[in-house]
Amino acid sequence: MTVTGIITALIVGLIVGALGRLVIPGRQNISIIVTMVVGVIAALLGTVVAHAIGISTDTPGVDWGELLIQVLLAAVGVALVAGISGRGRRAL
Secondary structure, eight states, X not given: OOHHHHHHHHHHHHHHHHHHHHHSSSOOOOOHHHHHHHHHHHXXXXXXXXXXXXXXXXXXXXXXXXXXXXXXXXXXXXXXXHHHHTOSOOOO
């Protein structure tokens, strides 16, 4: 992997993590670093899942199907991390 690929993966991971965090209702008391790590993992897993179910990533422009899978995985990851850390907002 080239330096450009690593930087791109980090930027995509940060964006995917932030979008995943926005999808979850309430406040998640986890750091931006944890959000970025969850986002990078979700971006990588989302790409693998998209390839496995047949979503083509060779489209010109943004591949919305792959991005949707990545954001959903990031939302699940953020919810799990916030729940495991026990610092998430409790429902009234």
